[in-house]
Amino acid sequence: DAGVIQSPRHEVTEMGQEVTLRCKPISGHNSLFWYRQTMMRGLELLIYFNNNVPIDDSGMPEDRFSAKMPNASFSTLKIQPSEPRDSAVYFCASSLGQGIAQFFGPGTRLTVL
Amino acid sequence: GDSVTQMEGPVTLSEEAFLTINCTYTATGYPSLFWYVQYPGEGLQLLLKATKADDKGSNKGFEATYRKETTSFHLEKGSVQVSDSAVYFCALSTNSGGSNYKLTFGKGTLLTVNP
Numbered sequence A: 001d002a003g004v005i006q007s008p009r010h011e012v013t014e015m016g017q018e019v020t021l022r023c024k025p026i027s028g029h030n031s032l033f034w035y036r037q038t039m040m041r042g043l044e045l046l047i048y049f050n051n052n053v054p055i056d057d058s059g060m061p062e063d064r065f066s067a068k069m070p071n072a073s074f075s076t077l078k079i080q081p082s083e084p085r086d087s088a089v090y091f092c093a094s095s096l097g098q099g100i101a102q103f104f105g106p107g108t109r110l111t112v113l
Numbered sequence B: 001g002d003s004v005t006q007m008e009g010p011v012t013l014s015e016e017a018f019l020t021i022n023c024t025y026t027a028t029g030y031p032s033l034f035w036y037v038q039y040p041g042e043g044l045q046l047l048l049k050a051t052k053a054d055d056k057g058s059n060k061g062f063e064a065t066y067r068k069e070t071t072s073f074h075l076e077k078g079s080v081q082v083s084d085s086a087v088y089f090c091a092l093s094t095n096s097g098g099s100n101y102k103l104t105f106g107k108g109t110l111l112t113v114n115p
Helices: none
Strands: A005-007 A010-013 A019-024 A031-038 A042-050 A053-056 A065-071 A074-079 A088-095 A108-112 B003-006 B011-014 B019-021 B023-026 B032-038 B044-050 B056-059 B062-065 B075-077 B086-097 B100-105 B109-114
Touching: A005 A088, A010 A019, A019 A088, A019 A108, A031 A074, A031 B100, A042 A065, A042 A074, A042 B100, A053 A065, A074 A088, B003 B086, B003 B100, B011 B019, B019 B109, B023 B032, B023 B086, B032 B056, B032 B062, B044 B062
Parallel strands: A010 A108, B011 B109
Antiparallel strands: A005 A019, A019 A074, A031 A042, A031 A088, A042 A053, A065 A074, A088 A108, B003 B023, B019 B075, B032 B044, B032 B086, B044 B056, B056 B062, B062 B075, B086 B100, B086 B109
């Protein structure tokens, strides 16, 4: 069975450029989560969706970050403009139902120069 | 608010040693509890879970028991292997309104097992 799929796996860009990260959740899952992981701050929840609707975006660091989920099988996280401090590994996770464990994708390692 | 506190790492053990990674939590209501493992260069994988008090989650020789009275969910393994070297995250799942749930993670504990 296909797990959570993320693309690209690695992204290197220059400061000021737009970055778009993509996620395909596990088929049938109705919740989708975006996380950021850094050495300094650990694992942070940025935003999550339930049935394609954003429920809590309080973890989104600032207006440069935006996320969409146009349908049940696709989500994007966009950073515009990107800054060096955005360098991190970004994970997407999905789950089914209430209180059920989340399944994580392999992550996108973003480097902003 | 909800929070998870797990022991600071790194933890370094010899192969076949006994492992304990402590985890305590603060939450309103009755959370579900999880241990996730992250191998180098990979995403987090669910290791085990427990959904109510006194439940024991187990997988791959790892165990953790949901202790409501001490608000703890300590991870244990009787004999670790080199392949267990990874970062371990304790987490709880709580209701954030209506039918919406989210995970709160601890900071992670790096385990290194030497041959």
